[in-house]
Amino acid sequence: MIGEFDLIRKLSKMMDGPSPGVYRSIGDDAAVLEPPPGRLLFSSDMMVEGIHFRLDFSEPWEVGWKALAVNVSDIAAMGGTPLYAVVSLGVGRQDRPVSFYEEIYRGLNKAARRYGLSVVGGDTVRTEGPLVLDVSILGFAVSPVLRSGARNGDLLAVTGCLGASCAGLQWFLTKKTRHGPPYVDKAVKAHQRPQPRVKEAQAAVATGAVTALIDISDGLAGDLGHICEESGLGATIEASCIPVDASASRIASQVGASPVEWALRGGEDYELLMTVDPARGSLAKTAVENLGTRLTFIGEMTDKMSGVALVESGKWTLVERGGYTHF
C-alpha cells in the first residue's frame, strides 16, 4: 500500500499549478490565499460511496467532478464566484490502485479548471469503510443572495430543465446499465457531471431582480420549501410550467414513473431556483437566456405560511416538505 505522503505528493501533482491569489498551495500546514475584496462564502459537501455514488455506475473521474461541482453549486446559489477548495479523501478498499485515485483527482481538477477555481490543499486518510470525499469551498460575492429575501408576490423561476439527473439514476437502477439511446446518455450525464449555474446566477443577480436564490439539490419541492421557510412565506407552482427535461419524460414513460415527480422530488439537478421581483422579471430572463440557458417562470411566492402548493389542471395539492434525501 502506498503511504499517505506519497499519495498526497502524487495527487497534488494532478492539480494545476499556481493561480492568482494563491501564495502557497498544497505542501504546508495550510494554504495561504489573498481573495479579491467582497464577502467570503464558505461551505462543504461530503460524498460517501454507496450512498451518494456507486462505482459500478460512475467513472472515478466523474466522482471527482461531482464532488467539486456540487460545492461550486453552493457558491452559485449565493450569486458568488468560486475561488478555492480543499479536498479530504478517505481511502477505503485497499485493492484499488493509485491510478484509481489519480482518476478521481483528474475529475476534480477538470471541474476546478472548468469553474476557474484552485484546489489548494486537503487531507488523505485511510478508512475501513467506503470511500469518502469531502470538499470545502471558498467563494466571494459583493452582494450574496440569501434564501431569506423572497417577498410576497415575487415570481418563481428555474434555470434549465429538471428531472434528468433522477431519470439517469432511475434508468441505471432499473436497467442495470448506464448505456442506452442518446436521451439516456444525456440523463446519465446530468446525474454524473452536473454543470452548476455560476454565470447564470451572477447574470441574474446583476440585474437586481433576484430576491432569493438556492440551487436545486434536494428537488424543486424541497428547495422551494427552504426558501419558504427562511423567508416566512408560502409558494404556488403551476405544474404545467415546470420545465421537465425531455430525456426524463422519455425514461419515465419507459420505467412507468412520473417525470414531474422526479422534477419535484428527484434532486441533484443543480439548476437554480430564484425568486424574482415581478417588475424586473424580463431583465432576469434576458440576462440568463443571453448565456444560452432557459429561465422559466413556474409560479409565485404567497403570503400563506402553508408551504408549497402545486396547481395541476386547476386542482391544488399541498406538496409535502422535503425532497429526496440521502437519509
Add this chain to the structure above:
Amino acid sequence: MIGEFDLIRKLSKMMDGPSPGVYRSIGDDAAVLEPPPGRLLFSSDMMVEGIHFRLDFSEPWEVGWKALAVNVSDIAAMGGTPLYAVVSLGVGRQDRPVSFYEEIYRGLNKAARRYGLSVVGGDTVRTEGPLVLDVSILGFAVSPVLRSGARNGDLLAVTGCLGASCAGLQWFLTKKTRHGPPYVDKAVKAHQRPQPRVKEAQAAVATGAVTALIDISDGLAGDLGHICEESGLGATIEASCIPVDASASRIASQVGASPVEWALRGGEDYELLMTVDPARGSLAKTAVENLGTRLTFIGEMTDKMSGVALVESGKWTLVERGGYTHF
C-alpha cells in the same frame, strides 16, 4: 432514524450564536463571512473512527474537540489566528442516539469557544462505514510563516513537552483502560484533548525570530523532515535536549518502551517546532515562556541534505524520514 435536516437543525443549535465577521451562518447554501484584513489560511483534516479515534477510548465530546483542535493547530503552525470552520459529519452506525452526535458537537463547540472561532456550516450525511468527521478551517495571518524559510545555522526549538499523547494511547492499548494514576490521566488527556499553541506561535512570530514553523502531528522526526525537505537543508537534534514529557517517561518504563522514540515518532503532540534566527533566540524564548509554555532549543539546521541526524551520547544516528502515519 432522524432525518438529515432535523439532525442539522438540532446540531446547529449546539453551536454558539453570531460572531463578529459572520453575516450568515448555518442555514443557507454557504456561510457569508467578512474576515479581517490579512492573508487567509485554509486547510482541512479528516478523522475516521477506528483509524484516528476509538469510541472505547475517547468520549464523544473529545472526538469533537480533537477534530477541531487538530485543524486549529494547522493555523497555529502558520502563526495565524483561527476564524471559521465548517464540519462535515458522516453518520455511521445507526444504533447511536442523537444525543451521541450532540455530544460530538458539544466538543466541537467547546474547542471553538476556547480558540475563538465560529463553526459556520457543514454537511451531515449517512455512511454504511465508520463515523467520519472532516473539518475545514479558515484563519488569517498578516505574515504567515511557511515550512520553507529555515536557514543553515538556525536553532531548532519546540514548545511544551513531547511524547505524552503517544504515551496515553500506548497505555490504553496495553492496559485496555484509560484510567490510572494522575500521570496516566495527563497522558490520556494529551492524546484526547490536544491544546494547539495558537498564542505561543503568534508571540514567537511577533519577535521576528521565527524562520520556519510546523506543528508536531507526525512526530518530531517526521515534522522536522518536512521542514528540511521544504527548506532544502538538514538538521541535527541533541537527544538529551528533547523535552520528553514526564508522564511519557513513567508510562514508557512501565510498558517497556522508549519515551524518546515516542517523542520522535509518536505524533499527535500538536506542539510547535520552529526554526529560529540564533541572534533572536532569547527573544522567542521569552515571548513563549511569558505565556507559561516552555520553549526548548533542541538542535540546529545544517546545510547537509542528509535529513535529520540525532546526536546521542556523542553518537550520530540518521533518523529515518517519516513519523507515525495512519497509513
